[in-house]
Amino acid sequence: MTRQKKVILDILRSTKSHPTADWIYTEARKVIPDISLGTVYRNLNVLREAGEILELNYGSSYSHYDGNPENHYHHVCLECDRIADVPMPVQAELEQKARACGCGEIYYHRLEFYGLCPACQQKKDKQTR
Amino acid sequence: MTRQKKVILDILRSTKSHPTADWIYTEARKVIPDISLGTVYRNLNVLREAGEILELNYGSSYSHYDGNPENHYHHVCLECDRIADVPMPVQAELEQKARACGCGEIYYHRLEFYGLCPACQQKKDKQTR
DNA sequence: CGCCTTAACGCTAATAATTATCAATTTAAT
C-alpha cells in the first residue's frame, strides 16, 4: 500500500459523488502535488481488480468510480450526467428470473435508472411554468 | 433516408448480435464498398437520437449497437464479451420502487446480467473436470 | 537501523475509439 494508492482510496471513500479519474487526480494533487495522472489510472485499475471500488460506464465517454464496492443501484441524470445512489435493496429475484431464461451463468447484475436529478427536474419545471 | 443510412439500419435489424461500429462498417462495405467509417458513426448517432436503435456501453472501451430499440435486458459474458438478449419481461415495478426513494424523475431503466455465456460456461466446466 | 529486492512511481509517448472539418455529391422538393 503506497501513499498514492491510499490517498486515491481515501478520496473515493470520502465522497458520495461518483467522480471521474480526472476529478480524483485534481483532488489527489491537493495532497500529493506531483502525483501523476497515470498513477491515478493505474491505482484505480488495481483497486477495481482487488474489488475495493467499482468502475461505472453509463453512456458517457469516460468512466466514473465508486468507493462503495457493494452492489447497489444508480440514478443517472440525462441533463447534467450526475450519478446518484438509489437506496433500494438489491433485488435478488431478478437473477432468478434471468437464470430461468437459460442465458448462461450469472454472477451479478447492474441496474441503472435514467431521468432527471432533483435539481434538473426543478429547473425544467420553472421553464415550463 | 440515404442509401448509407438504410444499409446500416438493415444490418443492425438483421442480426441478433450486438455489434460494434467497426463490425457494422465491415458489413456495410460488402454492400457499399467505399462507405466511410465516419458515415457509419454519424448515422449510428442519428439513428440513436431518432430512437430507432440503442447504443450499449457495458464496460468495454467501445460501444455496441442494438437494432431493437424497445427496452429489454442483456447478459454480458465476462469471458468473451458476448452480449445476448435476456427474454424476460420488463419489470416496471423497479421504477416504482426507485421513485419511492425520491432520487428525481425516471424515464427508463437498464438492467444487465454479468456472468458466463453458455459456450464459455461449458469451456470452464471442461477445465475443472 | 541499514541493505536489498521488487513493486510502484512520474514522465512521456503511444493507442484507439470517436468526432470535427470541409469540399464534393446526393437527395428531394419545387
Place this chain on the structure above:
DNA sequence: ATTAAATTGATAATTATTAGCGTTAAGGCG
C-alpha cells in the same frame, strides 16, 4: 431541370486511457 439543404468520403483532430522506461520508495530480513 433547378436548386437549396443535407449528407457523403477523406482526412485531421480530439481525448480518455494505456504502455514503456529509467528512477524511487515500500517493507521484509538480517
